[in-house]
Amino acid sequence: MITTRPEIVHCEDDAARLLELRERLPRTPRLDMSDFFATAGALSQELPEHLRAALRDFRATGNEAGYLMLTGLPVSDEELPETPTSTPAPVERPLLSMEAWLTLIGVELGLPTGYRELRAGTILQDVYPSPNAHYLSSETSETLLEFHTEMAYHKHQPHYVMLACSRADHEGTAATLVGSIRKALPRLDRSTRAELYRKPMRCHVDMAFRPGKDTDPLYQISVLDGHREDPLLAYDRELLDPVDLPAKRALAELSDALDAVTEPVHLKPGSLFIVDNYRTTHARTPFTPRWDGKDRWLHRMYVRVPERMTDSTAQMGDVVDFVGR
Numbered sequence: 301m302i303t304t305r306p307e308i309v310h311c312e313d314d315a316a317r318l319l320e321l322r323e324r325l326p327r328t329p330r331l332d333m334s335d336f337f338a339t340a341g342a343l344s345q346e347l348p349e350h351l352r353a354a355l356r357d358f359r360a361t362g363n364e365a366g367y368l369m370l371t372g373l374p375v376s377d378e379e380l381p382e383t384p385t386s387t388p389a390p391v392e393r394p395l396l397s398m399e400a401w402l403t404l405i406g407v408e409l410g411l412p413t414g415y416r417e418l419r420a421g422t423i424l425q426d427v428y429p430s431p432n433a434h435y436l437s438s439e440t441s442e443t444l445l446e447f448h449t450e451m452a453y454h455k456h457q458p459h460y461v462m463l464a465c466s467r468a469d470h471e472g473t474a475a476t477l478v479g480s481i482r483k484a485l486p487r488l489d490r491s492t493r494a495e496l497y498r499k500p501m502r503c504h505v506d507m508a509f510r511p512g513k514d515t516d517p518l519y520q521i522s523v524l525d526g527h528r529e530d531p532l533l534a535y536d537r538e539l540l541d542p543v544d545l546p547a548k549r550a551l552a553e554l555s556d557a558l559d560a561v562t563e564p565v566h567l568k569p570g571s572l573f574i575v576d577n578y579r580t581t582h583a584r585t586p587f588t589p590r591w592d593g594k595d596r597w598l599h600r601m602y603v604r605v606p607e608r609m610t611d612s613t614a615q616m617g618d619v620v621d622f623v624g625r
Contacts, residue, residue, distance in 0.1 A: 307365040312372035314348045319374055321346060322400040329399070330391045333423065337407060337616040344408040355408050358574070359605065366480030366580030369565065370572040373401045373464075377569070380466055382593030385430070388422040398464040399424055401572055402601050407616055409460055409574070410605040414619035415451070418508045421619040427463070427598040429589040445584040447479060447558065450577050450602070452534035453503045453519040455623040456611075458602035461575040461582070465567040467597040474587035474596060476565045476573060479558035480580050481524075481533035487557035495550035496524040497531075504539040509622045519624040523554065535581040567598065 311318070321343050329336035344352075351370070358368045375397045402424070406412045414423040451457045463476070485493070500520035510516065518541070524531040537555065542548045558581060567573055575582050589595040606614060 305365075307363050307368055309351060309354045309368060309370045310372055311348075311351065311370055314351065315372075315374045317346075317348055318401065318404075321404060322395075322397065325395060325400055325403070327394055328392060329395050329403075329424065330389065330393065333617050337403070337412060340403045341407045341616060344404050347404060347408065351405075352408065355405065358576075359409055362482075362576045362579055364480060364482045365478070365563065366482065366576045367478050367565070368574040370401070370405070370574075371568075371570065373398070373570045373572055375466060375570045377467070380597070383428050383467060383595045383597040384426045385428065387426055388420045389424070389426055396466060396599070398466045398570075398572070398599050402462055402464040402599050405572060405574070406460075406462055406601045406603050409462075410603040411614055411616050411618065413456070413458060413602050413604050413614075414617075415454070415456075415508075415602065416619050416621050423601060423617060423619070425600040427600050429587075429595050431591070446537040447477070447555075447581040447583040448536040448538065449534050449581050450575075451506075451509075452521050452536055453505050453539070453625055454509070455625055456604065456620045458577055459605045459608060460603040461577050462572065462601045462603060463567060463575075464572045464599045464601075465569055465597075466599065467594060468566075468568050469587040469596040470590055470594070471587065472566065472568075473585070474566070475585045476567060477562050477583040477585065478565060478575065478580050479562045479582070480576075481531060481558075482579060483561035484554070484557035485529075485531065487560060488553060492550045492553045493524065493528070495546050496554060497522075497528070498547075501547060501551070502541040502543060503534075503536060504541060505624070506539070517624065521625055523551065532578045533581065534578075537581075537583075 326336050412423050414421045419425050450461045500522050502518050503521045521534045523534055526532045542551050
């Protein structure tokens with residue numbers, strides 16, 4: 301096993317073990333997602349111990365970078381169909397390698413969760429470029445997808461956002477940008493921190509969660525919350541809408557601090573990227589699709605952690621309805 305930065309987990313030496321586990325997963329997961337997650341939950345106990353230890357540590361305390369990156373996972377372009385152009389995926393589509401790793405890792409971290417209004421409630425999601433995507437959508441490609449905490453306005457906000465790469469963009473230029481509050485906090489003076497803690501800010505919601513085309517509901521979210529020296533972060537450059545001048549100034553200072561500590565991460569086939577969605581904000585740089593069936597193709601899963609939730613009945617594979625904060 302290669303030793304490197306703590307947020308990077310090298311899996312090149314684990315290929316044989318992982319491929320053996322994949323063979324024991326259902327071949328067509330969307331036919332019975334409950335069985336698929338139950339099987340994955342049992343098999344995840346057999347993941348390589350160094351990988352399980354990294355996941356346990358990340359779940360327990362996170363890290364300064366705000367993410368965990370797994371590299372060198374087995375993937376073959378030969379098994380892949382053309383990059384999708386619509387969602388959800390066909391029920392009969394066979395399990396792909398990166399979907400297998402996404403699931404085995406996801407159930408080790410917590411409860412894979414679908415959101416009814418988003419991607420038809422699917423849990424194994426495809427992320428691909430779309431020519432007519434709204435600028436707030438992950439399907440954008442040729443414009444910057446701005447910094448955001450995923451679903452900060454949602455009562456059932458995921459604790460982790462997981463992205464697994466089957467295909468990179470052709471030029472290899474698309475980067476996922478990550479800004480960690482643990483890195484940014486020392487750049488904020490005490491008065492700015494106090495203002496961000498002072499009261500919740502107004503926040504709009506993404507298009508998928510709006511009840512109608514011409515509606516624009518507002519919710520109140522705490523931008524910084526929890527321990528003053530190690531806060532949780534809820535941030536969205538497009539959707540936060542502070543009312544008074546002190547709040548606007550504080551939010552601008554936070555934006556500058558996050559920009560200053562931003563780290564670009566390039567996802568390649570065989571990479572699995574896990575974002576701590578309560579301590580980071582993330583974005584994606586533009587790229588140019590060719591619409592040739594070989595464009596960038598990621599798989600996404602949202603995961604909630606049971607011990608951080610008030611719903612004691614939650615299970616793997618739940619699809620939750622929108623409830624604003």
